[in-house]
Amino acid sequence: MSKATIYDVARVANVSIKTVSRVLNGEPKASAETRARVMEAARSLNYTPSLSARALSGSRSFLIALVSSGGVSDNAMLYVTELQMGAIQACRAGGYHLLTEYIDLGASDFTALTETLVSTLRVDGVILIPPLCDDPQLLSLLAQRGVTCVRISPTLDGSAEEKWGWGVDIDNYQAAFQMTRHLMDQGHRDIGFIQGHPKHAAAAQREAGYRDALFDGGPIPDRLIQPGLFTFDSGLSAARALLEQPRRPTAIFAANDSMAMAVLSVAYKMGIPVPSALSVAGIDDLPAASVVCPPLTTVRQPVMEMGAAAARFIIDRTAGQVGSYLKKVFDHSLVVRESTAPPT
Amino acid sequence: MSKATIYDVARVANVSIKTVSRVLNGEPKASAETRARVMEAARSLNYTPSLSARALSGSRSFLIALVSSGGVSDNAMLYVTELQMGAIQACRAGGYHLLTEYIDLGASDFTALTETLVSTLRVDGVILIPPLCDDPQLLSLLAQRGVTCVRISPTLDGSAEEKWGWGVDIDNYQAAFQMTRHLMDQGHRDIGFIQGHPKHAAAAQREAGYRDALFDGGPIPDRLIQPGLFTFDSGLSAARALLEQPRRPTAIFAANDSMAMAVLSVAYKMGIPVPSALSVAGIDDLPAASVVCPPLTTVRQPVMEMGAAAARFIIDRTAGQVGSYLKKVFDHSLVVRESTAPPT
DNA sequence: GACACTGGGGACAGCGCTGTCATTAAGCCC
DNA sequence: GGGCTTAATGACAGCGCTGTCCCCAGTGTC
Known part of the structure; x- marks a missing residue:
């Protein structure tokens, strides 16, 4: 009850752990019957794979980092919160988890941040919020380390744009x-x-x-x-x-x-x-x-959807899809309330 | 450059990996000289330990989860955001990382949440926001699995209080x-x-x-x-x-x-x-x-401080301190602005 | 009938750390 | 000086998975 491992599942399903791994990761080589048996065993044991073990041995960490900076203040934080909400939902759907990291804009120890993201956490991708998403130093550090980035409402920077990651924005x-x-x-x-x-x-x-x-x-x-x-x-x-x-x-x-x-x-x-x-x-x-x-x-x-799209992009990308738009533009809409009226 | 491991540090410092581990974790047995040598090597290599590996082999995961529920809406989200800010800062200071999980209040699959937190993520602690922090089912599930909880502004529930975790609140x-x-x-x-x-x-x-x-x-x-x-x-x-x-x-x-x-x-x-x-x-x-x-x-x-205290409690607790207050009460202060005045 | 070939599945070696136990060199007491 | 403790370090076995390589049977193919 306390902690079911892949070994337990393998034993119950009467297959090797590798087969369990295959089934759980949706890899092709597995007969329908075996698949069903493994799934059933996993469910009955209430098994959930260990993220750490998967990350350590595999190439994915199932982790996405949302990096926000201290500069963001007052009401603007709501924007971040909503983005985060969307990202979390997309993560849940994809078996991912969202880490929130914070960095002081003043003390630009971007190297440390990058190292943490890459070596310590090994995140599969990073979501960058303005103004961080427009910082050339940070962007190039991350690009160097091969981190998949999604920039929220980024500056269009022509040439460099592509190598600095995907973007989401409105017009x-x-x-x-x-x-x-x-x-x-x-x-x-x-x-x-x-x-x-x-x-x-x-x-x-x-x-x-x-x-x-x-x-x-x-x-x-x-x-x-x-x-x-x-x-x-x-x-x-x-x-x-x-x-x-x-x-x-x-x-x-x-x-x-x-x-x-x-x-x-x-x-x-x-x-x-x-x-x-x-x-x-x-x-x-x-x-x-x-x-x-x-x-x-x-x-x-549609801030929430933008957050979700950002996370989804990273998840899909890590899973193999290469789709590399330059950026995705979301629809906006005029909301007319009571603060505007014809002049008198 | 790409990825320094503990082996690299050990080689450079000319010690065993175990010694590196000891130094980096601040364990007592290590001479000052060795300590300095290892630190220097680590710095020169820009080494950061892998969270996954640490979590897999050790007893700590360096992860704290902040769990919020869908019920939280509109402006109230700011409260959560601020808490999170505080928690993140405390995490950074302690080498921890903050995961944000989200759960729909309607579909109460608390078992799945708990399993994710315990088996998949192996978090060192959980911060619960109202109304989640007052849900007996969730609390007892987490308690069963031995998860350290901090409840934000919890219901005082006399007897059960203690076993359900620490709390932070104002009066x-x-x-x-x-x-x-x-x-x-x-x-x-x-x-x-x-x-x-x-x-x-x-x-x-x-x-x-x-x-x-x-x-x-x-x-x-x-x-x-x-x-x-x-x-x-x-x-x-x-x-x-x-x-x-x-x-x-x-x-x-x-x-x-x-x-x-x-x-x-x-x-x-x-x-x-x-x-x-x-x-x-x-x-x-x-x-x-x-x-x-x-x-x-x-x-x-002082919402931010409350978030920081929550994270700190979990970190200290995991590191060994056992301190078990029932809850910590923070100071509040009256902010008199312009919406109140004597009646006319 | 020998020869690919392919779908299904296992053996095994790590990933990068920490825990446990063993080992060595020093210090100390009578 | 022999037996004791103590400080400092290393050897080694995993933690729970995934990647790689390998095996085995069935199925065509000429």
Whole structure:
């Protein structure tokens, strides 16, 4: 009862341990009858193979690491949590397990991290979250060691892209383009924009989408565009800069929800009613987005599915499939809630 | 370069592998000189021991599992994320690694989970999050298999408590008591309360704190107390029930922040200004609590530290320390923000 | 009938460590 | 100085699997 090994199963099924191993791993050489006998024995003994033993003797570890960095703060963590949820589910389905590792961005001991991942844990793959997924040093270290990487919302880096692993993302340009058009359709023309973190690829793409959607033949005045860092606090300053202008915009589109919520907060404090005097929109559809007042108009990305796809890619890859897309782009969708309305 | 083993280190240091093992594990028998030589060799080779091999041959796996359940939703996930953050940090410090497992509450295949944890992963300990940490079936399965458990915010179950593992928590009673007194100090007497999930131990304790603080010789009218489930949605209905009363309370204390935010949302929709016409308070200090309008008065618990303590307990325990408190109670603190004010 | 060939299955050697026990050199007591 | 303990180290046998090689029977094939 305490611990069934492959030997026990072999004895009960009256075959060699190698045959048990074959059956359990779905290898071809095994007659249907033998297979059934082994399965039955395994079930009756409540047998589960030891991960350590499999990893030690075989070439797979059944482990995937999700690496997140300290830089990620406040609400953005929800993004990570949701990704993780998806990854865990995909792992369960594939008999894998998810390790979560954490690294301080400051002390960049990427060598130690890599060594841990490769030598100590021998993970079958790594899921990298921004901004880690865009760090050339880390990426090349991992590539050197032959680690399968999946990058979440990575920078498109042309040539190097391929060797640095698969990626999952949404079409950030389109998302921002559509949101801007949504505001324009409501009649807004004076639409402020809060930029994302300059090192994050999605930030630039979202800004481009905004610019292209808004561009009507004339350039966009500088005063409409304020820098941000994807964090709530950075959104606060940007919102103030936008709203304290003599002729303030009728709508503000922030590059993500955290900053959009900051806009809501500043507007509240300044006594500017949303959406009647100011429309506010974001991107991400954080859980909190539907909870704030008024609920935020935003763009939803299928974060959980992206996490699941990331894990699945690693699992399939390790199992043999070689499929090497450059990256998979997921569908997004506009979520119109109450923070946007035609200007009055 | 690709993969240094203990043999390589032994060769370089000119000792046997057993000695390397001893040095690396901090076992006593090893001269200072040998120790230095081995350390140097290990460093120069960039050696990291293989977890699988260690787990297979030794009695420790250096793995801790954090088990969360599907029931956890929306903002509550942040609580889990923060716990996890703390646990990861403690793991890193102790050379451990954190696995995150997930289980659907509906399909209670706890046997499979336990088997995976014990046989497949051979984890050194498990961190259980509510409501999992209060499930007798799971707890007894794990206890049977001799798994070290740490329960987060567990139900105090007297007799059985001890054998079911260590626990970390805050003093929920005191937290609620103090918050209620804070509202009373501001002059509130008509203080509504939204209960937490009936299966969650903390819910009952918080309610008791509220009741005892408010009780002034007369019983508390039923209309002031509404059921909730710790979720935003449940908070919505409770808030409506409270605010649609002919004589509505001047303050509402929700058993957690998610529900307090729901109160904010309902008040906003009903045109009730907070805090001038209604004070709102919660417990947890979710990141979102400081972001909503107005920022929420709440009780902060040191969630990250609690996660770290949980992991540390398992690590120490596995390393030999036997220390068996029943549970560790962490300090909480009142965070007074803008959602509470004297009634007008 | 000899000769591949193939589907089904076993023997066996590790994977890289730790536990146990044995061994050696030193120190110590009377 | 012989027998004792003690500190420091090594030899060796696994831990529970998978990879590789090998064997054996049946089945065509000319």
